[in-house]
Amino acid sequence: MNLPVEPDEWEKMTQGDSTTATKAAESAATVESTANIAFIKYWGARDLDEVVPENTSISMTLRECRSKCHLRFSPEREKDEVWLELDGARVNPGAGFSDRVTAHLDRLREWAGVEGGIVVETWNSFPAASGMASSASGFSALTCAFVLALGLEPTPAELSILSRRSGSGSAARSVFGGYVEWGRLGDGSAEQLHPASHWDLRDVIAVVETGEKEISSRDGHRLAATSPYFERRLELLPERLETTRRALREHDFGALGPVIEEEAIDLHLITMSSRPAIYYWKPPTLAVLEAVRDLRSRGVAAFSTMDAGANVHVICQPEDEETVAACLSRVQGVVRVIRDGVGEGPRRLD
Ligand code: DP6
Numbered sequence: 001m002n003l004p005v006e007p008d009e010w011e012k013m014t015q016g017d018s019t020t021a022t023k024a025a026e027s028a029a030t031v032e033s034t035a036n037i038a039f040i041k042y043w044g045a046r047d048l049d050e051v052v053p054e055n056t057s058i059s060m061t062l063r064e065c066r067s068k069c070h071l072r073f074s075p076e077r078e079k080d081e082v083w084l085e086l087d088g089a090r091v092n093p094g095a096g097f098s099d100r101v102t103a104h105l106d107r108l109r110e111w112a113g114v115e116g117g118i119v120v121e122t123w124n125s126f127p128a129a130s131g132m133a134s135s136a137s138g139f140s141a142l143t144c145a146f147v148l149a150l151g152l153e154p155t156p157a158e159l160s161i162l163s164r165r166s167g168s169g170s171a172a173r174s175v176f177g178g179y180v181e182w183g184r185l186g187d188g189s190a191e192q193l194h195p196a197s198h199w200d201l202r203d204v205i206a207v208v209e210t211g212e213k214e215i216s217s218r219d220g221h222r223l224a225a226t227s228p229y230f231e232r233r234l235e236l237l238p239e240r241l242e243t244t245r246r247a248l249r250e251h252d253f254g255a256l257g258p259v260i261e262e263e264a265i266d267l268h269l270i271t272m273s274s275r276p277a278i279y280y281w282k283p284p285t286l287a288v289l290e291a292v293r294d295l296r297s298r299g300v301a302a303f304s305t306m307d308a309g310a311n312v313h314v315i316c317q318p319e320d321e322e323t324v325a326a327c328l329s330r331v332q333g334v335v336r337v338i339r340d341g342v343g344e345g346p347r348r349l350d
Contacts, residue, residue, distance in 0.1 A: 031145040157185070
């Protein structure tokens with residue numbers, strides 16, 4: 001059964017009932033969810049623990065950067081078990097990752113009113129924790145697997161809120177496919193602006209770093225307001241958000257592209273001017289940015305964006321994807337090029 005991903009389908013579902021605890025004892029679910037790339041970034045939080053963002057963000061859910069999560073209730077266990085599948089082997093992911101997963105499972109168990117150990121096995125199709133939103137795909141997959149294993153039927157807004165409470169704000173957006181906005185609704189949930197079928201945009205990712213980034217997004221959010229440019233960006237955002245919404249609505253790539261790039265540079269301007277400063281860029285990051293500017297000077301409509309990491313996402317239309325991918329693969333320091341595009345959101349695999 002596929003997870004329904006469009007809001008109208010979700011709305012038909014109702015909230016779980018008191019039979020939940022019984023079902024928990026015997027159930028499992030496997031869900032695949034994908035990362036998203038923010039066109040307008042979430043950067044800085046009013047409340048980091050409750051994940052209340054300073055600003056509204058808009059993203060495109062991807063289709064190739066996937067996290068798969070198999071979750072199994074195992075009531076005889078006292079402790080949760082968290083496994084990562086890496087190169088075909090089942091490995092212990094290390095305390096940092098396991099603790100984050102377990103903390104989220106505690107929140108979910110409390111929300112659902114269930115008890116007992118859980119076994120989680122996860123897998124990523126792309127480098128984790130290197131600014132490619134693996135926590136967005138990972139935690140949205142985990143949240144969806146949990147509720148589906150219990151047979152619960154939350155609304156998309158509830159799923160979004162639950163995913164967000166993992167600490168990964170971007171996970172709130174990954175429960176929807178297509179183009180997604182987060183920050184406008186009072187309940188803290190994200191909402192789908194358009195389904196994936198609305199506009200076939202591509203994201204060609206120049207991977208220049210596959211290791212874990214040194215500074216987490218959480219630390220970046222915490223330091224954001226120490227930048228002298230933080231307030232200025234917030235002043236600029238309403239117009240930028242409106243341009244993005246309009247460009248998405250009207251398929252206006254000429255208007256969307258420059259805003260995406262400007263916004264990414266502003267994010268990094270803030271990280272580099274935070275106190276202490278955070279430099280997510282590596283030398284090949286700049287080389288890719290230059291290559292994209294060069295492509296534009298030759299008439300190729302391609303625009304760069306980066307999350308909190310060194311890798312560069314190049315947004316373009318289908319007719320330019322080949323040219324962009326070929327160009328990026330020639331840039332020194334690019335270790336891999338991932339050809340991605342707008343995706344449908346989470347789906348159940350079992
Ligand atoms: C720069 O707190 O959602 O990617 O969960 O660690 O990926 P992770 O980060 P999160 O912050 C995301 C920051 C961003 C911009 C964005 O995706 O909006």
